[in-house]
Amino acid sequence: MSGLLKTFVVEDDPEQLATLKQIINNHIMINDFDMCLTLATGEAQALLDEVNAHPDSEGLYFLDIDYPGQALNGLELASKIREQDVNAKIVFVSTHAEMAFLTFERRIEPLDFIVKDLGQAAVKEKVEKDIRIAYERYTKQGVSSKAMFSYSKGGQLFNLPLSQVLFIETGMSRNKLVLHLVDRIVQYNGKISDETVAHPELFRVHKSFLVNPNMLVRVDKQAQLGYFENGETIDIAIRKMHDLLALIKQAQLPVKLN
Amino acid sequence: MKYTNGGHFDTIRLLNYRFSGEGRTIVYVYWYIAAFDHWYSVMLVFMLQILINRELRQRRVYVTVVMMALLLTGLYMWYDDYSDIATFIVNLGLLWFVRNKKFFIVTSLTATLSYILFSYFGNFATETIFHLFGLGLDQWSGWLFEIVGETIVTACMLAVAISFQILYKRHARQFTDEVLLNVVVCALAVVAIAFFAITTAADNYNIGSGFLGILMIILVAILLINGGTFIYLFYSYTMRVQAHRQSLERKQYDIYVNNLESSYQNLRKFRHDYQNILLSLGEYIHATDNSELKTYFDEVVLQSQKSLTRDFGHFDNLERIKDKSLKAIIQNKFSVARQAGIKVRLEASEPVTQLAIDPVTLARVSGILLDNAIEAVKSQADGQIAVAVVKYPKMVELVFANSIQAPIARLDELMTAGHTSKGVGHGQGLATVRELLDPLDNVTYELGARDQFEFIISIESE
Numbered sequence: 171m172s173g174l175l176k177t178f179v180v181e182d183d184p185e186q187l188a189t190l191k192q193i194i195n196n197h198i199m200i201n202d203f204d205m206c207l208t209l210a211t212g213e214a215q216a217l218l219d220e221v222n223a224h225p226d227s228e229g230l231y232f233l234d235i236d237y238p239g240q241a242l243n244g245l246e247l248a249s250k251i252r253e254q255d256v257n258a259k260i261v262f263v264s265t266h267a268e269m270a271f272l273t274f275e276r277r278i279e280p281l282d283f284i285v286k287d288l289g290q291a292a293v294k295e296k297v298e299k300d301i302r303i304a305y306e307r308y309t310k311q312g313v314s315s316k317a318m319f320s321y322s323k324g325g326q327l328f329n330l331p332l333s334q335v336l337f338i339e340t341g342m343s344r345n346k347l348v349l350h351l352v353d354r355i356v357q358y359n360g361k362i363s364d365e366t367v368a369h370p371e372l373f374r375v376h377k378s379f380l381v382n383p384n385m386l387v388r389v390d391k392q393a394q395l396g397y398f399e400n401g402e403t404i405d406i407a408i409r410k411m412h413d414l415l416a417l418i419k420q421a422q423l424p425v426k427l428n
Numbered sequence: 429m430k431y432t433n434g435g436h437f438d439t440i441r442l443l444n445y446r447f448s449g450e451g452r453t454i455v456y457v458y459w460y461i462a463a464f465d466h467w468y469s470v471m472l473v474f475m476l477q478i479l480i481n482r483e484l485r486q487r488r489v490y491v492t493v494v495m496m497a498l499l500l501t502g503l504y505m506w507y508d509d510y511s512d513i514a515t516f517i518v519n520l521g522l523l524w525f526v527r528n529k530k531f532f533i534v535t536s537l538t539a540t541l542s543y544i545l546f547s548y549f550g551n552f553a554t555e556t557i558f559h560l561f562g563l564g565l566d567q568w569s570g571w572l573f574e575i576v577g578e579t580i581v582t583a584c585m586l587a588v589a590i591s592f593q594i595l596y597k598r599h600a601r602q603f604t605d606e607v608l609l610n611v612v613v614c615a616l617a618v619v620a621i622a623f624f625a626i627t628t629a630a631d632n633y634n635i636g637s638g639f640l641g642i643l644m645i646i647l648v649a650i651l652l653i654n655g656g657t658f659i660y661l662f663y664s665y666t667m668r669v670q671a672h673r674q675s676l677e678r679k680q681y682d683i684y685v686n687n688l689e690s691s692y693q694n695l696r697k698f699r700h701d702y703q704n705i706l707l708s709l710g711e712y713i714h715a716t717d718n719s720e721l722k723t724y725f726d727e728v729v730l731q732s733q734k735s736l737t738r739d740f741g742h743f744d745n746l747e748r749i750k751d752k753s754l755k756a757i758i759q760n761k762f763s764v765a766r767q768a769g770i771k772v773r774l775e776a777s778e779p780v781t782q783l784a785i786d787p788v789t790l791a792r793v794s795g796i797l798l799d800n801a802i803e804a805v806k807s808q809a810d811g812q813i814a815v816a817v818v819k820y821p822k823m824v825e826l827v828f829a830n831s832i833q834a835p836i837a838r839l840d841e842l843m844t845a846g847h848t849s850k851g852v853g854h855g856q857g858l859a860t861v862r863e864l865l866d867p868l869d870n871v872t873y874e875l876g877a878r879d880q881f882e883f884i885i886s887i888e889s890e
Contacts, residue, residue, distance in 0.1 A: 245777060270775040272816035272827045276884070323872060324823025324888040343866045354876035355839045359869075400837050 175308045176208040176229040177301075180217050180247070181263065182237050187212060189290075190232060190263070190297065197298045203305050205230075214242040221254050228257050230281075230304040232297070235264040245270075248278045256318075256329060259304040263293070317371065321349060321358050336385050336398050338365055340378040350402060352385075375406045375414055383417055388426040391415075622647040677788050685756040692759065696742075706732070748776040749817065753787035754794065754826070758815060761798035765813055770805050775816035783824055784890045785871060789864050794826070796857035797883050801830035804881065808833055822889055829882040836877040843875075858883075 177194055181187040191210045198205045208229070209220050214237050221227070231251060235244035242250075244262060251258050259281040262274060266285045274280055281304060284296045317332040336350040340362050347365065349356040365380055366372070372380045381396060381404055388397040391411065396404045406414060418425050626644050706729055713725050743762050749755045762772045783790060798813070805811030808831060816827040836842065842858050858875075861883075865871050870888040875881075 270777055270816065271773075272814050272829055272882075273775045273777055273818050276816065276818050276825065276827055323886050324820055326820050326823060341866070342862075345869075346866070346872065350840065351876075353835070353839070353878045354874065355843070356874040357872045359872060402838070402840055 175203075175205045175305060176227055177205055177232075178208055178217055178220070178229055179210040179232045180212070180214055180237070181210075181232070181234050182212045182240070184212065186286075193294050193297050194232075194301065197301050201302070201305075203301070204309075205301070205305060214240050214244075214247045218242065218247060218250055221251055225254050228255055228308065230259045230261070230301065230308075232261050232263050232284075235262055235268045235270075245274065245277065248274075248280070252278060259300075259307065261297075261300050263297075319369070321356065321360070323358050332371060332382065333384070335372070335382045336400075336402065337379055337381040337404055338362065338372065339380075339404070350398075352400070373414060373417060375404065375410045377407065379404045379406075383414070383421065383423055383425075386418075386423070386425045388428070389414070389418070390428060392428075622651060674786075674788070678786075681753070681788050681791065685752045688756050688760065689752070743772065743774050745774045745776040748779045749774075750779060750781045751783050751787075751790075753791045754780070754783065754817075757791050757794045757798070761795065761802065762813075762815075765798075765802050765805075768802065768806060770802065771810075771812045773812065773814040775814065775818075778819045780817045780819065780824060783887050785868065785887050789868075793861050793864055793885065794828070796861050797828040800857055801828060801881075804832065805830050824887050824889070826885045826887070827882055828884075829880050832877060832881045836881065839875055839877060 177198075179187065179190050179194065181190055187210060191207065194207050194210075197203075198207070209217060211217060217231075221229075231248070233244045233248055237243060244264070248260050248262075251260065260278055261282045261284060262269065262280055263284040264286060266287050269283055269285065271283060274283070282296065282300045284293055284300070286293060318329050319332045319335050320327055320329045322328070330351070334351045334354075336352065339348045339350065340346075341348045341357060345359055345361060347358055347360045347362060349358065362374075362378065362380055366374045369380070371382070373383050375381050375396065385398055386396050387399050389395075389406070390397070394406045394408065394411065396406050396414075398404075415427070417423075418427075622644055626647060630639075630643075710725065710729060713721055716722075743759070746755060746759065749758065758774060762774070765772050798815075801813045805813055810831070812831045814827075814829045816825075816829075818825040818827060843862050844859060861873075865873055865885065870890055872886045874884040874886070876884075
């Protein structure tokens with residue numbers, strides 16, 4: 171990975187493209203960020219070629235949603251970029267009518283949406299803010315571990331940071347698992363024995379619970395329960411209690427015991 | 429309590445009788461002993477049940493136990509041949525006091541199992557021990573026999589009680605499953621009835637205990653096969669009825685959806701006509717020189733023009749949704765929401781054809797989710813509801829989202845039945861949604877509440 175964060179812009183309106191270019195270049199220069207505007211183009215395909223040519227690069231992308239007359243639209247372009255660059259920071263710049271917030275959120279997980287209708291000043295402010303956020307995240311993620319967790323649904327892979335994962339539990343019906351995240355519950359198809367093998371960072375504390383030990387806040391030895399910050403609890407098997415406590419001690423996790 | 433010297437086990441008693449053959453007096457003595465013996469066993473089973481089930485710890489239960497014991501003693505002194513069955517039935521009589529279904533089953537299971545173990549295994553074990561030590565069954569060793577026998581029996585029963593406690597603790601979920609519990613209870617009842625029928629027969633016709641075992645296996649097998657066949661037939665019948673009802677439901681739902689769509693189209697056509705009529709009417713009125721009529725007309729038309737441009741029935745992207753069930757429910761609920769002043773948005777970037785889910789289920793689920801969303805957003809000043817249909821190569825996801833005022837801490841609690849969080853307005857139906865979606869192999873769901881509440885249904889194409 172090269173040291174500097176690459177920035178890309180695809181905007182089919184030449185005037186707006188020029189404005190965006192200017193905002194981005196100025197902001198990078200003023201803040202003296204370790205970034206550069208690698209490509210600013212009107213052609214979606216040009217960006218895709220560039221990304222394909224440098225598959226391990228990491229970038230910040232400002233994309234429009236609709237490119238009239240072109241084979242690719244913003245959604246397709248963004249999902250192709252995501253395939254190459256898992257950590258891509260994607261910002262959609264478009265009119266309100268074109269935005270499909272929920273759809274994009276679900277499929278692309280963009281960094282931000284910038285609505286053009288709000289006027290030149292607002293757009294400028296948001297672009298600058300996104301540059302700062304992207305740069306901050308880019309420099310920080312090198313230091314902290316960026317352990318990821320993924321699950322699949324209907325042939326589609328969903329990635330999320332491991333620090334979001336609390337535990338996995340067997341569902342009410344056969345072959346269904348329930349993934350408990352900090353602010354989300356996800357049901358998906360799978361077997362807990364397979365997940366135990368697939369995710370060595372998680373610990374099987376019970377025949378129906380696979381837990382992320384980093385997220386436990388309290389373990390009640392007497393009641394054989396584990397507690398999380400939001401109040402959710404899990405059962406811990408007697409046989410596994412000893413191993414779990416050993417693991418907590420070894421990794422020096424901040425878990426209260428009683 | 430002084431320990432009574434009694435021939436506790438019926439077979440042994442018969443054996444003794446045959447060996448000694450001392451006539452009527454000894455028979456009376458044995459009857460008396462047997463009565464005390466059963467008294468002991470009945471008390472033991474009762475105490476065990478009271479020990480397991482807290483619900484039974486009340487005065488009238490204790491009184492009943494004593495009354496039963498006295499009654500049994502009297503009964504046995506007169507007639508001893510069916511004592512086992514009588515004891516068992518009296519034991520089950522204790523269940524009269526059990527109100528909680530869960531405990532009812534635990535108690536009855538304990539009574540049945542302990543009684544079987546008690547009569548059959550205890551008997552066999554004692555005989556074996558005596559055989560191993562080469563002790564005869566004369567008058568003296570009878571004492572010893574009785575003590576060893578009762579110890580073993582008590583141990584057996586305690587083992588049953590403890591194992592039930594453990595089972596109940598370990599498999600709490602299975603104990604709350606009514607169907608499974610009923611099946612287990614039925615099976616055990618069958619075994620118990622078979623056992624008592626055969627032992628009584630064996631007692632009365634002097635059949636050896638080896639043969640007794642075989643008889644019992646055969647009887648149990650026959651009863652279980654009968655029961656199994658019945659259950660199979662019953663379930664296949666209910667399944668058929670259910671399938672029929674579902675197809676009926678679907679047909680009616682189709683009719684409803686078609687009616688709804690055509691009435692919306694009629695409404696739109698009428699709106700269009702009405703606007704044209706107003707326009708031409710305006711032309712005529714402006715051509716006249718009645719100024720009062722002119723001002724009145726302009727006032728009225730201005731008003732109605734305003735409400736006409738606000739089309740409650742039209743939503744962007746709705747035409748992309750070709751799944752009739754989904755389209756109808758969105759049309760319906762979005763109209764309700766819009767009339768309540770809630771902003772609604774529908775996202776569908778690609779046309780969506782028939783989804784791989786039963787249309788009635790989909791309608792029920794999305795109806796509940798949208799009702800919840802409307803309920804939650806109503807009280808918000810600037811509330812919004814959005815639905816997105818997201819297409820993947822092998823899957824379609826339906827995202828139902830609405831704005832929230834305060835974050836929801838415990839999403840898992842929203843999903844459990846009976847948990848209603850009126851303030852948020854999502855508790856009511858989510859348990860039903862879960863009930864409807866859980867059995868479907870190709871459907872999974874997610875719910876999140878970060879900046880907004882969202883419920884995502886993922887439907888994999890089959």
